[in-house]
Amino acid sequence: MRMGYGLRLEQTQKLIMTPELRQAITILQFSALELSSFVDEQLMENPLLEVVEENASSANSETEKENATQNSEEHNEAENTWDMDWEEYFQRQEERVTREYEPGSSETKRMEPFVATAPTLQEHLLEQLHVQKLSIPVNQVEYIIGNLDDNGYLELPLEEIAREQGIPVASAGKALSIVQSFDPLGVGARNLEECLRLQLPLIPDAPAHMSEFLRHLEDLAAGRLQRIATQMKVSTPEVQALADWVRKLDPKPGRRFSGSSEVRYIVPDVVVEEIEGQFIILVNDITVPRLGINQAYRTALSQNKEDDTRKFVEQKLNSAAWLIRSIEQRRTTLYKVANALVNRQEEFLRRGVRYLRPLTLKDIADEIGVHESTVSRATSNKYVQTPRGIFEFKFFFASGIKNEPGVTTEGIKQALKNLIASENPKAPYSDQKLSELLKEKEMEISRRTVAKYRDELGIPSTALRKRY
Structure with missing residues (x-):
């Protein structure tokens, strides 16, 4: 084999x-x-970008220069009027607040609505x-x-708290007892059993076996009701009745309050x-201001002959135009x-949900004439x-389900x-019976698939759903 250097032309895309x-x-993707x-x-970085008011495009002018001059004059008048309105507004607010909270005022007292965290x-x-x-x-x-987690549990042992604070373990235990007496009941617990036991005063008419029943939470979670009944020497229906009482308690009392992971709207x-x-489709762009090009910089671009200034304005102008586009x-x-989605999922x-049709990115991409990746980006993190x-x-x-072209997993669930x-x-x-019943509804899936979907829905097994 001969090796050496050489030159050659090659055309590639x-x-x-x-x-x-x-x-x-x-x-x-945004x-x-x-x-x-x-x-x-x-808007902060590019001086050529400006927010266009909705009624700004309604005015017609003979030339672009006259339109720019008119907008500038209207802008100055608006600023002057705006300042006067704010002064008058604040004056009215001060007079109203003074009048409403003045002792002996005959007007109805009312508080301003505030949005509080x-x-x-x-x-x-x-x-x-x-x-x-x-x-x-x-x-x-x-x-x-300060060491409680979001659920209201204390994960640190008392020995470590005592060591960190330089106090006896008994003092740390007393401090913990004070926290556990606060509302909501159950905070400061170190495990689930203690959390539920602290909440027993909330159900004064609970059965007498409730305190003993809380020692069998692991068997309850596994559905071993008969084992619990044998150990407690009660009937299985009584165990289920005790389980119903336990469901009235809150295993995570701290979740009722806001935390670092606040609700996302x-x-x-x-x-x-x-x-x-x-069906009418509206793209929600209310939160995005309408953008336009500052007319003053367009004039500077046509008049200025300096290379650096003109280059800067041209660069910002192209960036602004591309952003708007x-x-x-x-x-x-x-x-x-x-x-396209509305047409397919009408x-x-x-x-x-029963009538949701199987659909892929490729189906929508072919219909609107774009690549699948474009559809993926357009639908990513959007609602x-x-x-x-x-x-x-x-x-x-x-x-969809194989051999069932008109059935979706959501419909089956x-x-x-x-x-x-x-x-x-x-x-x-049973899962087998559910599979047979679904087949009668023209949804042919196996028993294992039924078990999989049931787990995804958070539905317990047959043994756990059974009532005695």
């Missing part, structure tokens, strides 16, 4: 990812809130602590409160409304995808509000839930 193309792809934050950052578990406990008269230092109790990116039997392209793509929107509720876009891409809800609790269906 390459896809070059320009910064503009990367930005367009990134914008397509949710409504993420896009709003991104636009705010761009819900207290955390630690804040709720500290508030109770600071109104207590304690025989031990407050910092010992505060230390325990969903802002739908697309809204689907049914009007006179027709990318946002509009995102809006168009979202609308096309949502429209039966679901009208009749429910759609429908008459059936708010769903993630991925929900509509339901997987819904049918499975309905069957179990209507069963006789004294003789619940």
